[in-house]
Amino acid sequence: MNYGHALEFGVRLPIGGADPALPVRWARLAEELGLDLVVVPDRPALAGPEAWTLLSWIAGVTDTIRLATDGHDDTARNPAMLARAAAGLDHLSGGRVELGLTAGTGDDVDETIDVVGELWNVLDHGLARVNGRRHRLAGAQKAAPAHEVPITVSGPDPEDPDLARLAGTRADGWSVPLTDPAGLAAGLRLVDEAARGAGRDPREIRRWVTVAGRSGVHAGSVDRVAEGWVVEGWAADLLALVVEHGVGTIVLHTDDPDTLTRFAREVVPAVRAGADAALPHGAAGVRVRRSTVLARRRSGIDYDGVPTGLAGVVEPGDLAYARLRSGYLRGGSPGVVLQAATVEQVVAALGFARRHPDLPLSRRSAGHGVSGRSTNDGGIVIDVSLMNTIEVLDEATRRVRVGPGARWTDVANALAPHGWAISSGDYGGVGVGGLATAGGVGYLAREHGLTIDHLRAVALVLADGSVVRCSDGENPDLFWAVRGAGANFGIATAFEFEADEVGPVAFAALTQDARDTARYLVEWGRVVEESPRDLTSFLIVPPPRGGQPTVALTHTVVDSGDPEIVLARLAPLAAIAPMYQQQVTITTYADIMASASDDTPTSRGEPVARSGLVHHLTPEFAAVASRVLRSGGIHWFQLRSVGGAVADVDPDATAYAHRKPNFSLVVMGSHPDVVDEQWALVRPYLDGLYLSFESSLRPERIDQAWPPRTLARLRDLKATYDPDGVFDDNFSLTPSRHPEASTR
Numbered sequence: 132m133n134y135g136h137a138l139e140f141g142v143r144l145p146i147g148g149a150d151p152a153l154p155v156r157w158a159r160l161a162e163e164l165g166l167d168l169v170v171v172p173d174r175p176a177l178a179g180p181e182a183w184t185l186l187s188w189i190a191g192v193t194d195t196i197r198l199a200t201d202g203h204d205d206t207a208r209n210p211a212m213l214a215r216a217a218a219g220l221d222h223l224s225g226g227r228v229e230l231g232l233t234a235g236t237g238d239d240v241d242e243t244i245d246v247v248g249e250l251w252n253v254l255d256h257g258l259a260r261v262n263g264r265r266h267r268l269a270g271a272q273k274a275a276p277a278h279e280v281p282i283t284v285s286g287p288d289p290e291d292p293d294l295a296r297l298a299g300t301r302a303d304g305w306s307v308p309l310t311d312p313a314g315l316a317a318g319l320r321l322v323d324e325a326a327r328g329a330g331r332d333p334r335e336i337r338r339w340v341t342v343a344g345r346s347g348v349h350a351g352s353v354d355r356v357a358e359g360w361v362v363e364g365w366a367a368d369l370l371a372l373v374v375e376h377g378v379g380t381i382v383l384h385t386d387d388p389d390t391l392t393r394f395a396r397e398v399v400p401a402v403r404a405g406a407d408a409a410l411p412h413g414a415a416g417v418r419v420r421r422s423t424v425l426a427r428r429r430s431g432i433d434y435d436g437v438p439t440g441l442a443g444v445v446e447p448g449d450l451a452y453a454r455l456r457s458g459y460l461r462g463g464s465p466g467v468v469l470q471a472a473t474v475e476q477v478v479a480a481l482g483f484a485r486r487h488p489d490l491p492l493s494r495r496s497a498g499h500g501v502s503g504r505s506t507n508d509g510g511i512v513i514d515v516s517l518m519n520t521i522e523v524l525d526e527a528t529r530r531v532r533v534g535p536g537a538r539w540t541d542v543a544n545a546l547a548p549h550g551w552a553i554s555s556g557d558y559g560g561v562g563v564g565g566l567a568t569a570g571g572v573g574y575l576a577r578e579h580g581l582t583i584d585h586l587r588a589v590a591l592v593l594a595d596g597s598v599v600r601c602s603d604g605e606n607p608d609l610f611w612a613v614r615g616a617g618a619n620f621g622i623a624t625a626f627e628f629e630a631d632e633v634g635p636v637a638f639a640a641l642t643q644d645a646r647d648t649a650r651y652l653v654e655w656g657r658v659v660e661e662s663p664r665d666l667t668s669f670l671i672v673p674p675p676r677g678g679q680p681t682v683a684l685t686h687t688v689v690d691s692g693d694p695e696i697v698l699a700r701l702a703p704l705a706a707i708a709p710m711y712q713q714q715v716t717i718t719t720y721a722d723i724m725a726s727a728s729d730d731t732p733t734s735r736g737e738p739v740a741r742s743g744l745v746h747h748l749t750p751e752f753a754a755v756a757s758r759v760l761r762s763g764g765i766h767w768f769q770l771r772s773v774g775g776a777v778a779d780v781d782p783d784a785t786a787y788a789h790r791k792p793n794f795s796l797v798v799m800g801s802h803p804d805v806v807d808e809q810w811a812l813v814r815p816y817l818d819g820l821y822l823s824f825e826s827s828l829r830p831e832r833i834d835q836a837w838p839p840r841t842l843a844r845l846r847d848l849k850a851t852y853d854p855d856g857v858f859d860d861n862f863s864l865t866p867s868r869h870p871e872a873s874t875r
């Protein structure tokens with residue numbers, strides 16, 4: 132029987148000799164020779180470097196080869212430390228670690244698996260707890276590896292029932308030295324039975340054999356190497372193990388580098404070719420999902436019909452799900468995340484999603500959507516975060532192409548060496564895909580406009596799966612719509628921007644007394660409006676707490692590196708109210724954008740954010756705003772300056788039509804009704820909203836996001852390009868009954 136595993140070959144490294152660097156040289160040689168993995172015995176009693184130290188060293192001098200251990204002694208190393216060592220090295224090595232445990236050495240392998248599994252289980256929230264016979268975890272911090280590190284149990288006797296039980300019920304691999312094929316077959320049957328008894332698919336368990344390089348496979352081939360190497364015979368023996376017994380991993384144990392070289396160069400290709408010819412899935416194998424993964428599947432999704440060839444298919448039982456399920460501000464539990472790394476993959480993923488019309492469909496670039504609609508409950512997420520390249524297309528015109536999954540900190544870093552920047556936002560972790568389809572209100576807004584004002588072309592996958600490029604000259608109607616309502620029309624797969632020349636800039640963080648909040652707001656608004664365009668300022672007023680005086684925190688960028696100009700621009704701001712703290716630096720736009728966390732978003736629950744645009748901070752508005760701040764109903768209040776270059780653009784030129792207001796207001800709170808009660812007070816002073824800062828799905832928000840003429844045009848286009856409402860996850864437009872409707 133063959134289990135459909137991708138065929139892989141490794142070498143057991145020589146440990147314990149006089150030269151501690153020998154296994155390192157072997158590992159490099161194995162990688163050069165194209166082998167898949169090296170195996171290091173983890174036995175404290177052995178002379179030579181300790182296993183995890185050695186593996187770390189090897190990880191540092193190799194790039195691709197996987198790093199497997201074999202054996203573990205829980206009296207010498209606590210399993211919790213083993214879990215941390217393996218997880219840490221897995222991250223450092225780019226997901227190359229495999230863990231081997233040995234049955235029958237006195238180690239309590241069951242408990243080791245309990246401890247390791249619990250510490251790695253970040254799919255279930257909370258601290259790690261195990262109450263074992265030898266080991267206890269009483270609320271330990273979990274720390275997952277970078278990928279699903281397989282656990283293989285090994286033993287000297289293929290027919291050992293305990294080894295078979297462990298492998299069949301608890302592990303991902305079963306590993307034995309090759310003795311005789313009959314013993315191997317008997318052991319494999321035991322593993323299959325144990326797996327079935329535990330409700331697992333026997334294919335979940337990879338079968339490893341270690342073969343001795345100098346002694347051949349069968350007793351009859353003992354002296355083959357010494358006799359001059361009969362490659363064909365050895366390859367045939369190994370192929371039989373693969374085809375007849377389902378062995379997936381073959382590890383060579385030898386102390387002879389020539390044997391290793393010939394094994395890799397001659398035997399391995401021959402076995403692979405034989406497997407390709409003999410097996411339905413060839414040496415590449417098929418993907419077998421763990422029963423633990425199957426158990427967490429959601430209903431209504433044709434998991435078996437997911438297109439092959441996607442960069443990733445992440446289900447609720449997969450480790451990567453913990454990283455991808457939620458956004459920065461909203462918890463999610465989608466049924467599957469389809470990771471697309473190319474346009475073709477996006478098209479395939481969208482085709483699959485369209486076969487599930489009753490399930491929610493979300494699109495995710497960097498997962499920082501304030502509305503949080505880039506995830507959902509039980510539906511499908513098409514994740515394009517891997518489409519994150521940034522390339523300069525033309526130096527002369529400063530034309531750059533950026534993938535939707537790039538984050539603005541990455542864009543800023545890539546453009547900095549050219550002396551360029553694109554005004555984006557105030558946080559480098561935000562993604563290009565979400566922001567550049569909505570607007571982009573950034574620290575350079577008054578001088579350089581919105582992010583979308585720098586867009587020159589966008590590549591889109593439309594609802595019907597067609598791939599289009601839009602610009603002023605190609606599909607201009609779509610290009611108009613994408614700049615402000617992009618999420619309604621497709622999945623953006625690339626953006627072409629014209630960057631601006633931006634030199635050193637000043638970044639000022641001021642903390643001022645704002646106990647007369649209304650006065651502060653009016654004054655700040657006045658100073659901003661009177662300032663030259665090279666100043667853009669964002670203001671946060673934290674709701675006053677516990678009798679503390681209200682403070683105003685401003686982050687202001689002056690698009691100049693000249694200290695005289697910077698001081699002249701900041702002086703009126705500083706004069707508004709007494710200063711508690713101030714920090715002004717001449718820096719780069721890339722440095723300002725460097726504020727991006729790589730931490731996994733662990734949000735739960737729903738964000739409650741309300742957005743509105745304000746023309747002027749009048750005393751009337753300011754009085755109401757300061758009441759809202761004191762109400763206790765909101766926990767976040769921010770005003771951003773817009774205006775300037777943003778207002779230069781004709782409101783009809785893009786679907787971001789509210790060009791005239793000078794300020795963008797966002798408040799956040801915990802409960803929608805409480806926030807809305809406060810929001811109703813400021814509502815009369817607002818003119819439109821910026822949908823990137825709004826989380827409400829109420830229909831009137833659509834009317835506030837786009838003025839009537841813009842909305843009518845958008846609805847016509849929606850009828851043409853997405854009549855079935857495939858892209859309805861975020862501020863969904865109702866298609867008009869346009870004559871062109873349903874032509875696509």
Ligand SMILES: Cc1cc2nc3c(=O)[nH]c(=O)nc-3n(C[C@H](O)[C@H](O)[C@H](O)COP(=O)(O)OP(=O)(O)OC[C@H]3O[C@@H](n4cnc5c(N)ncnc54)[C@H](O)[C@@H]3O)c2cc1C
Binds near residue numbers: 503823
């Ligand atoms: C901490 C923080 C700071 C922010 N600061 C600013 C700021 O200064 N200025 C500003 O303008 N905004 C800001 N935002 C808002 C931000 O611009 C939007 O929320 C934006 O949508 C996030 O983009 P993303 O790709 O990270 O989001 P995601 O969560 O991945 O996507 C959000 C939504 O965008 C749409 N979308 C995503 N990718 C695509 C795609 N490839 N094609 C089509 N539609 C897509 C989908 O509707 C999706 O639901 C901030 C948000 C946060 C959380």
